[in-house]
Amino acid sequence: MAVASSFSSERLPRHVAIVMDGNGRWAKKRFLPRVAGHKQGVDALRHTVQSCIDRGVRVLTVFAFSSENWNRPVDEVSGLMELLALALSREVPRLHEKGVQLHFPGDRAVLSSRVQKALVEAESLTVGNHTLVLNVCFNYGGRWDIAQAARRLVAEGREITEAALSETTALAHVGDPDLLIRTGGEMRISNFLLWQSAYTEMVFTPCLWPDFDAQALDQALAEYAGRERRFGQTSEQVSSASGSSHA
Numbered sequence: 001m002a003v004a005s006s007f008s009s010e011r012l013p014r015h016v017a018i019v020m021d022g023n024g025r026w027a028k029k030r031f032l033p034r035v036a037g038h039k040q041g042v043d044a045l046r047h048t049v050q051s052c053i054d055r056g057v058r059v060l061t062v063f064a065f066s067s068e069n070w071n072r073p074v075d076e077v078s079g080l081m082e083l084l085a086l087a088l089s090r091e092v093p094r095l096h097e098k099g100v101q102l103h104f105p106g107d108r109a110v111l112s113s114r115v116q117k118a119l120v121e122a123e124s125l126t127v128g129n130h131t132l133v134l135n136v137c138f139n140y141g142g143r144w145d146i147a148q149a150a151r152r153l154v155a156e157g158r159e160i161t162e163a164a165l166s167e168t169t170a171l172a173h174v175g176d177p178d179l180l181i182r183t184g185g186e187m188r189i190s191n192f193l194l195w196q197s198a199y200t201e202m203v204f205t206p207c208l209w210p211d212f213d214a215q216a217l218d219q220a221l222a223e224y225a226g227r228e229r230r231f232g233q234t235s236e237q238v239s240s241a242s243g244s245s246h247a
Contacts, residue, residue, distance in 0.1 A: 099131030142194030
């Protein structure tokens, strides 16, 4: 059953991004292997997708695996690859039924052919869905994204401008995130959406990702709703523009 949003459409972020941090620490606290935390994290993501749909968020972008995560222990990386394949087989049909459109921004060249094929099939299956756009950034890095966009522009003989780069990044199909949430207590964005987050509001929560639920999401949405987004203007200019738009 859909949950009516307690936030007005003007105060609700259209695009929410999340750094899903704390899976390993969640598992360690319970004397479990780190991969157990990642499995629990998949459940948290499933619930968060539904919560975003219920509240009217249009785009959700999550940091599932960074280009730096290859430096983690081999068994953890292997477990994450297996978890990705399992999650694709189990979750994609469910997401498709909910009307979720899937994208997997990131460098796929190093992924197995089986995983690459599964990503393409998931995107093709859900391309016509419009309830929620879900970007699962896998083997993604913000610096990689900017560099690959610049390389494409050079190859096409186009001038490298801010507008051209924005049109060529791996998330060009969605607008920049309005709100970025990082769980796990760390206060950095760790090479995530560097180009896109220039004016993104950020919320850092100590909640470990596997424990992130609808209440935690609502707390972040409430914090976002209470902020004034100025985009380089003064408060007076923002207030004047807002008054004019409602005249």
